[in-house]
Amino acid sequence: MRIGTFAILVLAVGLFQLSSPLFAHHGTAGYDMEKDTVVKGTITQFEWTNPHGQIHFDVADSTAGAQAWIVECGPPSRLIEAGWTRHSLSVGDHVTLHIHGAKNGTPRGILIKVVLENGQTLENRA
Amino acid sequence: MSIGRNLILRVRLGLFNYAFVAALAFTPALRAQVAAPPAAAKNQSGDHVDLSGVWGNLGGSVPISGGEQPAGPYMLSPKGTMKDAGTPADGIPYQPWAMAKLMSERPPSGPRATFDKTTDPNILYCELYGVPRIYNSPSKFKFVQTPEAVYILYEYGVVWRVAWLNRMHSADPDPTYMGESIGSYEGKDTFVVDSIGFNDKTWLDSIGRPHSEKLHVIERFRRVNQDKLEMTITIDDPGAYTAPWSYPTRSVASAKDFARAVWPCSVRENNAFNESVEEPTTIPTKPTKQ
Numbered sequence: 137m138r139i140g141t142f143a144i145l146v147l148a149v150g151l152f153q154l155s156s157p158l159f160a161h162h163g164t165a166g167y168d169m170e171k172d173t174v175v176k177g178t179i180t181q182f183e184w185t186n187p188h189g190q191i192h193f194d195v196a197d198s199t200a201g202a203q204a205w206i207v208e209c210g211p212p213s214r215l216i217e218a219g220w221t222r223h224s225l226s227v228g229d230h231v232t233l234h235i236h237g238a239k240n241g242t243p244r245g246i247l248i249k250v251v252l253e254n255g256q257t258l259e260n261r262a
Numbered sequence: 263m264s265i266g267r268n269l270i271l272r273v274r275l276g277l278f279n280y281a282f283v284a285a286l287a288f289t290p291a292l293r294a295q296v297a298a299p300p301a302a303a304k305n306q307s308g309d310h311v312d313l314s315g316v317w318g319n320l321g322g323s324v325p326i327s328g329g330e331q332p333a334g335p336y337m338l339s340p341k342g343t344m345k346d347a348g349t350p351a352d353g354i355p356y357q358p359w360a361m362a363k364l365m366s367e368r369p370p371s372g373p374r375a376t377f378d379k380t381t382d383p384n385i386l387y388c389e390l391y392g393v394p395r396i397y398n399s400p401s402k403f404k405f406v407q408t409p410e411a412v413y414i415l416y417e418y419g420v421v422w423r424v425a426w427l428n429r430m431h432s433a434d435p436d437p438t439y440m441g442e443s444i445g446s447y448e449g450k451d452t453f454v455v456d457s458i459g460f461n462d463k464t465w466l467d468s469i470g471r472p473h474s475e476k477l478h479v480i481e482r483f484r485r486v487n488q489d490k491l492e493m494t495i496t497i498d499d500p501g502a503y504t505a506p507w508s509y510p511t512r513s514v515a516s517a518k519d520f521a522r523a524v525w526p527c528s529v530r531e532n533n534a535f536n537e538s539v540e541e542p543t544t545i546p547t548k549p550t551k552q
Contacts, residue, residue: 161370161398161399161400161418161468162370162377162385162532162535162536162540163369163370163371163375163376163377163468164375165370165371165375165376165377166377166540166543166544167543185531186525186526186527186528186531187385187525187527187528187531187532187535188535188539190535190538190539206538206539208535208539210400211523211525212523212525213401213417213522213523213524213525214400214401216519216522216523217519238542238543239543239547240543240544240545240546240547241547242542242543242545243542244539244542244543261400262400
């Protein structure tokens with residue numbers, strides 16, 4: 137995984153958070169919870185499952201083709217409190233994801249919120 | 263026991279759990295509690311607290327307005343801090359073996375949190391959270407009050423326990439994950455659950471604090487008003503700690519939509535999540551090419 141390539145895809149990095157409302161029962165040890173990252177991608181799969189939902193998406197990469205990401209979100213029991221359904225994300229949707237990315241630069245992270253093409257925002261409840 | 267028979271038993275236990283919760287959900291008493299709560303907390307019997315409603319777990323399920331509710335307070339040190347939680351400086355009177363056990367764990371939360379090769383018995387085996395760790399889950403819980411007992415239903419697990427009223431603890435209860443609980447009302451606003459009879463397989467919280475089979479947990483629930491339930495949890499375990507201690511008192515907010523989507527624990531789902539999401543983040547960062 138080339139972090140230099142990733143840097144091109146990341147639209148905004150470094151928005152500092154004093155505290156995060158996200159609490160995953162599996163923890164957040166692998167993520168940089170003090171940095172918000174914004175990534176645009178195309179949904180390839182949405183897993184509405186326990187212990188945490190998973191959003192699979194591709195990020196366009198001009199040099200290496202599509203980069204496959206997986207970002208965790210809350211379980212169904214939490215997401216429905218924030219207005220999600222299992223149909224909230226569909227394959228092919230173009231979305232903007234606000235995440236805390238993996239500390240080691242791999243294309244993983246925990247969702248803060250996702251903005252759909254129609255402008256609707258879905259907040260994560262982890 | 264064969265794997266097949268084991269699976270059948272697990273399915274039966276799971277179905278029993280769902281059936282129990284479903285049966286409670288359709289009793290007239292519970293239907294009354296599911297209905298919209300009144301403007302002020304009422305006292306059903308006139309002499310004890312009414313715990314009806316749905317309550318957010320302390321793991322971050324339902325934020326309380328004003329930002330007074332930090333995530334996962336039942337992992338904090340008694341001082342209310344996280345940075346020293348689960349260390350010799352956190353103010354908890356660990357016995358030496360308990361501190362050594364804690365340091366040997368690889369928890370998902372706290373200052374020593376890791377995604378790498380966790381030893382968390384719930385993530386690894388879906389063993390029940392136990393008490394008080396069940397309140398670390400970011401989900402909700404509910405009381406069902408009857409004349410002879412108060413049932414506490416938890417979305418995560420899916421788990422329920424019973425706090426018997428008007429009786430004493432057994433002389434020598436069998437050790438179990440959730441223990442044996444006796445409930446009592448104090449004044450007009452407080453319900454106390456006194457529990458013993460735990461096995462030593464569970465963690466007290468999600469940073470991995472251990473306990474022995476001598477664990478004695480006291481949960482105090484004080485209904486501050488219609489929308490707020492204050493919780494104080496005291497740990498009295500002479501097998502692991504040199505003195506009783508308490509987690510910092512915190513409040514949980516009233517919530518809604520109880521059990522709209524329950525959260526059964528699945529080793530298969532935990533493993534899949536770990537492989538696809540967590541494990542890749544544990545690979546050491548490679549130097550980037552310039």
